[in-house]
Amino acid sequence: MNYEIIVVGGGHAGCEAAYASAKKGHKTLLITSNIKNIADMPCNPHIGGSAKGIVVREIDALGGIMGKVADKTHLQIKMLNSAKGPAVQALRAQGDKIAYPKEMLANLNSLNNLTIQEGMVEDLIIEENTAKGVTLEDGTKIISQKVILTTGTYLKADILVGSTRTRQGPHGEKPSNHLSDKLKEYGFNIIRLKTGTPQRIDRKTIDFSKTKLEPGDNKLLTFSFDLKPCYKIEDQEPCYLTYTTGETHKIIMDNLNKSSMYGGLDDIKGIGPRYCPSIEDKVVRFKDKERHQLFLEPESRYYDDIYVQGFSTSMPPEIQEKMVHSLPGLEKAKILKYGYAIEYDAIYPTQLNASLETKVIKNLYTAGQINGTSGYEEAACQGLMAGINAALSIEGKEPLILKRSDAYIGVLIDDLITKGIRDPYRLLSSRAEFRLILRSDNADLRLRKIGYEVGLISHEQLERLLTKEKEIEELKQFLKDNKIKINDNNQDLFKANGINVSNTTISLEQLIKRPQVTMSFLEQLINIPFKEEIKEQVEINYKYEGYIKKAIAEADKMLKLEKKQIPDDIDYYKIKNIASEARQKLNEVRPKTIAQAIRISGVNPSDIAVLSVYLKKEYNNHE
Amino acid sequence: MNDTICAISTAQGVGAIAIIRVSGIDAIKIVNKIFKGKDLTKVKSHTINYGHIVDKKKTIDEVLISVMKSPKTFTSEDTVEINTHGGIAPTNQVLELLLTNGCRLAEPGEFTKRAFLNGRIDLLEAEAVMDKINAQTEKQNEMANNQIKGKVSKLIDDLRDDMVQIISNINVNIDYPEYDDVDIITNDILVPKIKKLKEKIIKIIEESKNGEIIKNGITTCIVGEPNVGKSSLLNALLDENKAIVTDIAGTTRDIVEGRIIIDGIPLNIIDTAGIRKTNNIIESIGVEKSKEMLNKADLVLLVLNNNSKLTKDIKELYNKIKNKNHIIIVNKIDLENKLDLNYFPQNHIIKMSLKTKRGINKLKEKIKEEFNLEKIETEDPTYLSNTRSIAILKNCLKSIKDVEASIKNDIPIDMLEIDITNIWQELGKINGKYYDEELLDEMFSRFCLGK
Structure with missing residues (x-):
């Protein structure tokens, strides 16, 4: 059989890649080791979260699928950071680990151009540094124009529990033993990473009265810009909060040498995520801390597993029993699955172009954990971009490269290919220098048109966006045109809201610019006949006008540097006066622009100056 | 930077000797062409060599020539220094001879620019070199030395380190909104921290006045x-x-x-x-x-x-x-x-x-x-003393005051973090820890000819 695009791996990256490619009309094959594990959530049950929630919105804005599947299946949903500014608010849902994969599979199955096949890819077909297809374990060769690898943690995966190391992927699946060796042969720099997951506890054996209830929000919310909320607020499943105790810490300290990571195994090479430390790490590193938070989170409506968020460990089972039983509410808890760590191979991401095509092998794309990231959302957005770009390439079009000021997705990919990684990469708001522009509320305004251009957003969806844009302008005009007379009759209302204003006639626009005045306050004075999302958009724009202007100015400044291209054929060894570390890094990353070069760690301002001078001299067309 | 530059590095017409500095790949070769004495291409690095500068067999001057090979030189490039007898005429003649033999006259500040571009010195140090050249008193010299040694740079780094702690703490709060493992920074907690920062910057600006006094009198x-x-x-x-x-x-x-x-x-x-x-x-x-x-x-x-x-x-x-x-x-x-x-x-x-x-x-x-000169006299003079740095500091001070005003207006903490991060970046421009394109142009255009 021949395909245009083969996607290897059916995790979150693979699903988006296959979805985008097939939706764009390309004959696509998704190869997975087990169809039952399509869009599996082997670790936490969250979709979204700080920064990640914005990525899910961005995926939806571009025409990806994750947000819609999450909206249809989640157990509860929340807006995080709702007390903070609009730039850092992000949605997080508790996914249903049964319903989510099922819904995803249904979506994939509905696509005409997509074939899903079980199998284990052990090699690529490579001719002249160009990918031409894949070879399965049984030797079957499948030809394609593009190959997208989204193998997750399955490359040479080892499960670590206490002092045992077992070669297998999550759920005891068979890992891919040869593919990473082959990739190394083809010239890839392979690194070893690790991540971990906590225990699953039988819901029926937990005394929730000793824990704190953590319900979903009281407001209907969706990731997707196209779906109406399809759940009832009161039907949301709660989570629960409990804490470690002094006894827990003592058990951990007494048995530290039995943990895989602390001497239980002496051949650990993988580097674990700094942002998601194991409970051993937390107890060792923060000795003064009396207790650590643990969230008890349901995994599904269809079974009883409770996920112990924050308790990830690689202690042997007997110690895990003691640890779990030292927690308030879990004294008699039954452990259904022990926590474990997993070690796996990944490729060093500076070997990728911004399109996610590898620099080493043409027509080969990689996305997700194989690129060194952690998290479902990080994986999904890369899958989407790899799928889009593989398809665009077949269509003979330029790749879609999102800039750091366009989307968190742009930040993530630029970070990966420019800075490389040390531990599994997680998206954080602090990584986005333009986060004030990259908000959850405006993801559609930022990206829908791009989604339309690449062919994943329908004309009807675009129309909705254009209407929204029009209504935003109309509301702004409404605020300019409508004035309010402040007199003794309504003065009290202002005072009650802490607003100091003398008796005068004033436009709504002038009022909304004041720090204490909100849209809902204005509505007490005058009917504002616009939709909630329009009011929100306009309010944010007025309230943070100064900040947003500053951010846009900064972004423009960067774009100027982004326009200073570095020719592909530049020979860094010809530039005499560059520091040797910088030379090596520049040669490894091969940045496309001066702006990207600046972001490479180990490249100093002086090196950039030398590089700029060299470019001006050697390439007169520069700038 | 593939060419070789030269300039008279001592004040014109004053002093018993004058020094002409030549820097670049061909420095030694070019000087050797006009030198009668040892073969300079064969002498050891960091040696002083006696001989004559000649123009078509005509002796121009009796000179001492220091040959310093890359990378241990001020510019990190091959460098030759020609010690001529002072006086405008012979010195200019030697310079002209260098120019006709393949050197280019250095632009203002170009030696220092090369030292900076070659990673020999950071931005503050580069500015200090300028101050050192212009130094007329011991104090000025000492202050410039401290800047060259990076002491002033450290002053700025310390300030930035304080800020990084605030910034990272706020960021952890944003990225882990439900975790109480780290302190949650609220506007109330931020107020005294910002105040302290403000006071530190004010102090540096105040003390920079001493720096100005030392430098400018x-x-x-x-x-x-x-x-x-x-x-x-x-x-x-x-x-x-x-x-x-x-x-x-x-x-x-x-x-x-x-x-x-x-x-x-x-x-x-x-x-x-x-x-x-x-x-x-x-x-x-x-x-x-x-x-x-x-x-x-004053x-x-x-x-x-x-x-x-x-x-x-x-x-x-x-x-x-x-x-x-x-x-x-x-x-x-x-x-x-x-x-x-x-x-x-x-x-x-x-x-x-x-x-x-x-x-x-x-x-x-x-x-x-x-003028509290006793204090200036006894203290180790670590002051910011150039206009550019002080202007940046003053801007930062203004931004900090804006942050204080925003706190009063209940602007959310994550917005304030953006302001604080901007201040942190601005401060980095003082010692070149943050890249700014205009900065380099502006800086080096101020530097005078020679060093």
Whole structure:
């Protein structure tokens, strides 16, 4: 059989890649080791979260699928950071680990151009540094124009529990033993990473009265810009909060040498995520801390597993029993699955172009954990971009490269290919220098048109966006045109809201610019006949006008540097006066622009100056 | 930077010898072409070689040549320094010879620029080199040395480190909104931290004034009615301190006519011409100009005659200067007292007899006291002393005040974090830890020819 695009791996990256490619009309094959594990959530049950929630919105804005599947299946949903500014608010849902994969599979199955096949890819077909297809374990060769690898943690995966190391992927699946060796042969720099997951506890054996209830929000919310909320607020499943105790810490300290990571195994090479430390790490590193938070989170409506968020460990089972039983509410808890760590191979991401095509092998794309990231959302957005770009390439079009000021997705990919990684990469708001522009509320305004251009957003969806844009302008005009007379009759209302204003006639626009005045306050004075999302958009724009202007100015400044291209054929060894570390890094990353070069760690301002001078001299067309 | 540059690195026409510096890949080769003596391409690095500079067999000058090979040189490139006999003509001849043999005349600041671009020095250090070249006093030299050693850089780094802690804490709060493992920074917690930061920046700006004093001296204006002894005071000061009296037009924007060093601190006396020629500054240069002069002055010395009555003119003049650093010099105390001294604050008065030079030391002490020179004298001078850095600091101070205002307006903490991060980046521009394109151009255009 021949395909245009083969996607290897059916995790979150693979699903988006296959979805985008097939939706764009390309004959696509998704190869997975087990169809039952399509869009599996082997670790936490969250979709979204700080920064990640914005990525899910961005995926939806571009025409990806994750947000819609999450909206249809989640157990509860929340807006995080709702007390903070609009730039850092992000949605997080508790996914249903049964319903989510099922819904995803249904979506994939509905696509005409997509074939899903079980199998284990052990090699690529490579001719002249160009990918031409894949070879399965049984030797079957499948030809394609593009190959997208989204193998997750399955490359040479080892499960670590206490002092045992077992070669297998999550759920005891068979890992891919040869593919990473082959990739190394083809010239890839392979690194070893690790991540971990906590225990699953039988819901029926937990005394929730000793824990704190953590319900979903009281407001209907969706990731997707196209779906109406399809759940009832009161039907949301709660989570629960409990804490470690002094006894827990003592058990951990007494048995530290039995943990895989602390001497239980002496051949650990993988580097674990700094942002998601194991409970051993937390107890060792923060000795003064009396207790650590643990969230008890349901995994599904269809079974009883409770996920112990924050308790990830690689202690042997007997110690895990003691640890779990030292927690308030879990004294008699039954452990259904022990926590474990997993070690796996990944490729060093500076070997990728911004399109996610590898620099080493043409027509080969990689996305997700194989690129060194952690998290479902990080994986999904890369899958989407790899799928889009593989398809665009077949269509003979330029790749879609999102800039750091366009989307968190742009930040993530630029970070990966420019800075490389040390531990599994997680998206954080602090990584986005333009986060004030990259908000959850405006993801559609930022990206829908791009989604339309690449062919994943329908004309009807675009129309909705254009209407929204029009209504935003109309509301702004409404605020300019409508004035309010402040007199003794309504003065009290202002005072009650802490607003100091003398008796005068004033436009709504002038009022909304004041720090204490909100849209809902204005509505007490005058009917504002616009939709909630329009009011929100306009309010944010007025309230943070100064900040947003500053951010846009900064972004423009960067774009100027982004326009200073570095020719592909530049020979860094010809530039005499560059520091040797910088030379090596520049040669490894091969940045496309001066702006990207600046972001490479180990490249100093002086090196950039030398590089700029060299470019001006050697390439007169520069700038 | 593939060409070889040269320039005369010592002041034109002054001094017993002049040094011409050549830097670049062909430095040694080019100098060797015009040198009669050892084969410079074969001598060891960091050696001094005797010989002659020749132009078509005609000897131009007898010279000593230092050969320093890359990378252990100021620019990190091959560098040759030609020590010629001073004097404008022979030095220029050698320079011309270098230019006709393949060197290019260095642009202003180009040697330092290369040192910076080659990673030898950071931005602050580069600026310090400029200060060092212009240094006229020991203090100035020491301050520049400290900057070259990176002490000032550390001052800025410390400030930035404080900020990083605040920034990272807020970021953890944003990224882990439900975790209580780290403190949650609220506006209330932020207020004292921001205040502390503000105070530190204010302190650096304040102290930078000392830096300015060391670097630029105290601009001093001598005023008074005719024949009260203004020129005698000037002469006494100049004489007393064996001062350098030159026309240093152009070193500062002011016309400095006399420069006196008091305990290592230069006192620049402006508009002595006004004093000498007409005896009346206000008459001689007009009211507007005199106002400008007084405004520029860091210190005003008002000279009065003990032997004559207080006039309306004096009172007017005093009113103009009383809000500045000023010292009232009551001259001619050997004569009968007719002046009403109670009109002036006593702690500003110095009684003198310029005829007998009585009181000069008291005046010096008073000046030292007024500008806290004792402190400057004893302290290790680690000050920011260039205009660019101070301008950035002042901008940061303004931004911090904006942050304080935003806190009052209940702007969410994550917005404030954006402001704080911007300040942090701005500060990084001072010591080149943050890249800014315009910065380099601006910096190096200020540097004078030579080093």
